[in-house]
Amino acid sequence: MTARDRRFRHITQDQDDLGLAEGLRAMPQQTNPTIRQRRLAAELERLREAAGLTREEIAERLDWHATKVWRVESGRSGISTGDLRDLLDIYQVNGPRRDALIALARHVRQKGWWTEYRDVLTGSYLDLEAQASMMRTYEPQLIPGLLQTEAYARAVVRAALVMDPKEVRRRTEARMARQQLLADDRDGPRLWVVLEEVAVQRPVGEGDTMREQLQRLIDMSEHPRVTIQVIRTSAGAHPGLSGPFVLLDFPAPEFFAPIVYLETAASGLYLEETEEVLRYTLMFDHLRAIALGPAESVKFIQSIQSGLGSRE
Structure with missing residues (x-):
């Protein structure tokens, strides 16, 4: 592999929105x-x-x-x-x-929907997400953006110390627009999410925000292209403690190799080296193995939701 190939495979870091992989600025x-x-x-x-x-x-x-x-x-x-x-x-x-x-x-030469939100979005993640055939996501702290309700998304944006009401609204709108990937039950990428228990237990937002968010997870678990699993805290230490990541697979793997996206509070790093992708693939396989099964995960989320009650 040439030095230039490696430079392309280690794609430059992109700034993101609270580590939620939110977009591409048209440049x-x-x-x-x-x-x-x-x-x-x-x-x-x-x-x-x-x-x-x-x-x-x-x-x-x-x-x-x-x-x-x-x-x-x-x-x-x-x-x-x-x-x-x-x-x-x-x-x-x-x-x-x-x-x-x-x-x-x-x-x-085509512009993605996210270019309409270039005033609040930066990065290149959505350019890849739009091409993916499958996304495997591990998230230890928050519900992933593709599964967030509008109220939950708004609370997360505000938690990132975004003070301008207009910017809060625009970022929230962009996150909702992103969910069109899952609008069609038959066409689009598969999404496999592994969450830590803390992500579904953490109170985010006011009123019934968290109750509605958990219902969103329950509803999306019935989507034919979505799998949701929860790792109980009792599982103890595991490889995912190093942080969240997304594995993206593409329709023609012999042409587009899988990519790993690592996210932090302020930036994201893309990895494509075969050894790196294999490492995260094995890590994801380990995480889904120690997590509750999909059906058990839904029951666990329902139990948490029942404990919240209604704040009407």
């Missing part, structure tokens, strides 16, 4: 290529090197400016579908991989 492609553009660029460089060709040779064959190949491979410039087809002809790429690269090039 000029020349200075801040999206994750999709960087992946396409890295794959095109890999294909050229595998073909044993230099950038100068590619530029000469296609009658391009000498710097064009470099700009495409560095992610500083996009590439048209026609130019991409010409490159893939040279690299003799056909079949599913060719189709996937062409589809990726088209997606690079």
